[in-house]
Amino acid sequence: xxxxxxxxxxxxxxxxxxxxxxxxxxxxxxxxxxxxxxxxxxxxxxxxxxxxxxxxxxxxxxxxxxxxxxxxxxxxxxxxxxxxxxxxxxxxxxxxxxxxxxxxxxxxxxxxxxxxxxxxxxxxxxxxxxxxxxxxxxxxxxxxxxxxxxxxxxxxxxxxxxxxxxxxxxxxxxxxxxxxxxxxxxxxxxxxxxxxxxxxxxxxxxxxxxxxxxxxxxxxxxxxxxxxxxxxxxxxxxxxxxxxxxxxxxxxxxxxxxxxxxxxxxxxxxxxxxxxxxxxxxxxxxxxxxxxxxxxxxxxxxxxxxxxxxxxxxxxxxxxxxxxxxxxxxxxxxxxxxxxxxxxxxxxxxxxxxxxxxxxxxxxxxxxxxxxxxxxxxxxxxxxxxxxxxxxxxxxxxxxxxxxxxxxxxxxxxxxxxxxxxxxxxxxxxxxxxxxxxxxxxxxxxxxxxxxxxxxxxxxxxxxxxxxxxxxxxxxxxxxxxxxxxxxxxxxxxxxxxxxxxxxxx
Amino acid sequence: xxxxxxxxxxxxxxxxxxxxxxxxxxxxxxxxxxxxxxxxxxxxxxxxxxxxxxxxxxxxxxxxxxxxxxxxxxxxxxxxxxxxxxxxxxxxxxxxxxxxxxxxxxxxxxxxxxxxxxxxxxxxxxxxxxxxxxxxxxxxxxxxxxxxxxxxxxxxxxxxxxxxxxxxxxxxxxxxxxxxxxxxxxxxxxxxxxxxxxxxx
Numbered sequence: 001x002x003x004x005x006x007x008x009x010x011x012x013x014x015x016x017x018x019x020x021x022x023x024x025x026x027x028x029x030x031x032x033x034x035x036x037x038x039x040x041x042x043x044x045x046x047x048x049x050x051x052x053x054x055x056x057x058x059x060x061x062x063x064x065x066x067x068x069x070x071x072x073x074x075x076x077x078x079x080x081x082x083x084x085x086x087x088x089x090x091x092x093x094x095x096x097x098x099x100x101x102x103x104x105x106x107x108x109x110x111x112x113x114x115x116x117x118x119x120x121x122x123x124x125x126x127x128x129x130x131x132x133x134x135x136x137x138x139x140x141x142x143x144x145x146x147x148x149x150x151x152x153x154x155x156x157x158x159x160x161x162x163x164x165x166x167x168x169x170x171x172x173x174x175x176x177x178x179x180x181x182x183x184x185x186x187x188x189x190x191x192x193x194x195x196x197x198x199x200x201x202x203x204x205x206x207x208x209x210x211x212x213x214x215x216x217x218x219x220x221x222x223x224x225x226x227x228x229x230x231x232x233x234x235x236x237x238x239x240x241x242x243x244x245x246x247x248x249x250x251x252x253x254x255x256x257x258x259x260x261x262x263x264x265x266x267x268x269x270x271x272x273x274x275x276x277x278x279x280x281x282x283x284x285x286x287x288x289x290x291x292x293x294x295x296x297x298x299x300x301x302x303x304x305x306x307x308x309x310x311x312x313x314x315x316x317x318x319x320x321x322x323x324x325x326x327x328x329x330x331x332x333x334x335x336x337x338x339x340x341x342x343x344x345x346x347x348x349x350x351x352x353x354x355x356x357x358x359x360x361x362x363x364x365x366x367x368x369x370x371x372x373x374x375x376x377x378x379x380x381x382x383x384x385x386x387x388x389x390x391x392x393x394x395x396x397x398x399x400x401x402x403x404x405x406x407x408x409x410x411x412x413x414x415x416x417x418x419x420x421x422x423x424x425x426x427x428x429x430x431x432x433x434x435x436x437x438x439x440x441x442x443x444x445x446x447x448x449x450x451x452x453x454x455x456x457x458x459x460x461x462x463x464x465x466x467x468x469x470x471x472x473x474x475x476x477x478x479x480x481x482x483x484x485x486x487x488x489x490x491x492x493x494x495x496x497x498x499x500x501x502x503x504x505x506x
Numbered sequence: 507x508x509x510x511x512x513x514x515x516x517x518x519x520x521x522x523x524x525x526x527x528x529x530x531x532x533x534x535x536x537x538x539x540x541x542x543x544x545x546x547x548x549x550x551x552x553x554x555x556x557x558x559x560x561x562x563x564x565x566x567x568x569x570x571x572x573x574x575x576x577x578x579x580x581x582x583x584x585x586x587x588x589x590x591x592x593x594x595x596x597x598x599x600x601x602x603x604x605x606x607x608x609x610x611x612x613x614x615x616x617x618x619x620x621x622x623x624x625x626x627x628x629x630x631x632x633x634x635x636x637x638x639x640x641x642x643x644x645x646x647x648x649x650x651x652x653x654x655x656x657x658x659x660x661x662x663x664x665x666x667x668x669x670x671x672x673x674x675x676x677x678x679x680x681x682x683x684x685x686x687x688x689x690x691x692x693x694x695x696x697x698x699x700x701x702x703x704x705x706x707x
Contacts, residue, residue, distance in 0.1 A: 078670040081648075116644075118652060118670070242658050249654050258539040258564075258623040268696030271657040275691050280661035 047072050047144035048137040050172075050201055051084070052193065053124050066168050067193045069176075070117055070134065071148055080118040085151045087112050087171040089161040103163040110161030110171065112154045126253035135201035139180060147179035169193040176200060219247045233270070238277040245270045303485075303500020305346070315355060315500070317344035337363040342382070354394055358382035365416050365440065367407035376405040376416050386424075387494050397424035401438060416440040420456060434458040450475045467492035537566040540623045542576070543699055549578035549629060561627070581629040586617050616643055620650040620698050642706045645674045650702040653691070660688045675705065 049070040068086040072079075089103065089110045102108045124132055139147065154175070160166050170191035177184055185191075222244060225231035236244060248267060252259055259267070274280055299319040306312050319342040344356040363378040380399040385392060403418030422434040438456035445451070454471045473487040487498040542551055544561035551559050553571045561576065577583035617627040628643050649656065652667050659665025668684065677683040687705070694701035 078666055078673055080666055080670040081673065116648075118648065118667075122651065238661070242661070245654050245658070252622050256622045258541065259621065267654075271654055271696040272692060275657040275660045275688055277661045280658055 047141060048139050048147060049134040050137055050197055051120075052133045052135065052197060067172060067196060068120065068168065069137075069147070069151075069172060071144065080116065080121070082117045083148075084115050084117045084120045085112060085148075085172075086115065086120070087159075087161075087168045090158070103161065106160065106162060108161050109158040110166070111158055112151055112171070114151070114155055122253075126250060135197055137176075137200055138202075139176075143180050147175060150175050150179050165189060165191045167191060169196045172196065173199070219243055220251070223247045223251060238274070238280045241270060241274055241277070242280045245274055298505045299502050300505045301485075301500050301502030303498055305496055305498040307494065307496050311348060313346040313348045315344055315346045315498075317342060317356070317500075317502075319343075319358075337361070354383070354385060356382065356384045357394075358384070363401075363440075365405045365414055365442070367405045367414055376403050376418065377401060378418070378420070386491055393426050393430075395424035395426040395430075395432070397422055399423075403438075405440075412445070413443040414441070420458075422458075433461040435461060448477050450477065538569050538623060539564070539566055540625065542574075542625045542627060544576060544627045544629060546578050546581060546629050549576050549581070549627075551576055576627045576629065578629060581631050584617065584627055584629055586625075586627070616647075618647055618651065620647070620702070624698075626650065626699070626702070645671070646702040646706050648674055649705040650698040653696075653698050653701050656687070657691060657696075660684060660691065671705070 049072075051068050051070050053066040053068075068084055071083045071085065073082060087110055089108050121132065137144075159171065165188055170188075173185060173191060173196045176182070222231065222236075222240065226233055226244065233241070233244070245267070248270070252263065252267075300317075301319075302314070302316045304312060305315055320340045339358060339361040342356055342358040342361065344354075346353050346355045358380065359382045361378075361380040361382070363376075363380075365376045378399065378401040381397070383394050383396040385394045399420060399422040401418040401420040403416050405414050405416040407414045416439065418438045418440060420434070420436060420438040424432045424434070426432065436456050436458035438454060441451070441453040441455075443451045452471075452473050452475070454469070456469045457466065458469055459466045468490065469492070470490040471487065472489075473485055476484045478484060481504045483502050485498075485500050485502065487496075487500070489496040489498070540563075542561060542563040547561055549561045550557060551561060551563050552575045553567055554573055558567060559565055567574075572587065574586040575583055576586070617625055619625050626647075628639065628646075630639055648671060652671075655665070655667035656671055659668035663681075663684065668687070669679070671687060672679055672683050677686070690704040691701055694704055
């Protein structure tokens, strides 16, 4: 566990942090894409673009974003056919854990690839639900050509790949420096996609690609009702059929399984029906997005905690992680929470004590439907003090949970029922295992307030002792980067009230 | 007390195994149904050296397979490196078992996945350069992979996907070109593979 802790500390210290907050874009219904005035990209004066793919919470290796370069050719090619240059790891046959560890310490290769842009759009849309943002590079024509020449030389050659520095950002930056005749970057232990974007472009001058946008829960609901026979395809308007086609395609690609003959026939017929109709909705093209910004992904917070039967403590915490539940409530299919490192320390008049040292914490709550069928789950590892404000010893442990999530009332509200098992090591005579049900309820009230509640009745396996655990928190989301959170916790007989403020840093 | 310790140890092992390995095979099995189509019918398909069938092929293949070879006399053999798609879901895939994912072009020819678990392989005849075949291949690939968007664009009379297909095919940007593409799409009955072939004729 200690080794794992050190490893993760090392990882966090070196990973880049970037998060593109674009709630106003990411949560849109398909409909809204077709009512906006699509703006063609002004490509006349730019030849190269850095493309930033938003972070993908389900994968720690791509949690902090990915960049690649898009090159406008001399000929008047539509943008879908432009060349995208990418540096990516070659997965080989490594499993998930193996891939991650080799990415940290060496042992995997990466390769520059050239692909048409439409393939990149498909990859990010179907597999990872990520938006793409284009930043014009400040390169003249000669430098752009030089960059492409360099990359053509490098293509199909293997290079070392390391998550921390020899990553997509580091490798692309090196080639840009060669082509742009800039000084080589210092031998940094870490390279941030964010820093590369900021060095080479003006982050305020960006464009958003919205092609093949991911559906939201309402879109999926239509598909679900069609599949269940509760809604007839014939009753849909032409524009709704276009949404159904795109949602279906997204769903099948995401599921990544062979279509049954019935599913294939349904899709084939739908394509024909749409192609033969008129005035269906246009495919979305490109939009310039003014509200977009790259925001930091580390959190720093402080607050006061009060134990009803005990003392007051001032606590300070630092957390690395990109997703809170209140940031992406409407993105389908998952509501993800990902924290890679958290340290919380309590300070009182005469002592300082550790409250929480979380190495990894991820919860993925996918509303269950006939389409997704995916279990919700959580995984957490770290050290924490159960009774936060007392002198009880801290325990190190692993928590796993599996369950199902429903979103029956509104898309803003999810309820998850989970079986949670938590193994805690305190000392050789105190190894505890909590096993019990847990209910997680998350409700967003517009953009500004989020309620989160966890309720569980746990049984200590070693001595048959049962106890109730409850956490309720209400978050007020102020401005873009600040949150005030009121929290109430109950651990058996212990009750704690807390008020904290947190902000993004780095 | 001994019993309790045994239970705790057992739960610990279960916890750790679920957390780190995910019981992948229990949840989704070790094989996956795939279809492999080719511009040449009757080509042999071998997975890691074992013959599994001929094109067009539909059947279960091992998710842990690494090299797929498509070959036929008179054509250059085509090797595809298969890898399990862990980038897409990572931890989620560890839990659910992962799926057959990206393919890497190892040698001559080209292949792509135009629909989930549907792969298309283009074999190049001996003596024919890949460059000669490249243009048709690019048109076919674009049409097959983006058929749904093209259908939506046809309904609207314009759109980036339609515009891109017209550009790739070297057609004039006109209503007549759109009508030709629409006719081929209708003739294909909505099937991506048939549309790909028709569009390059």
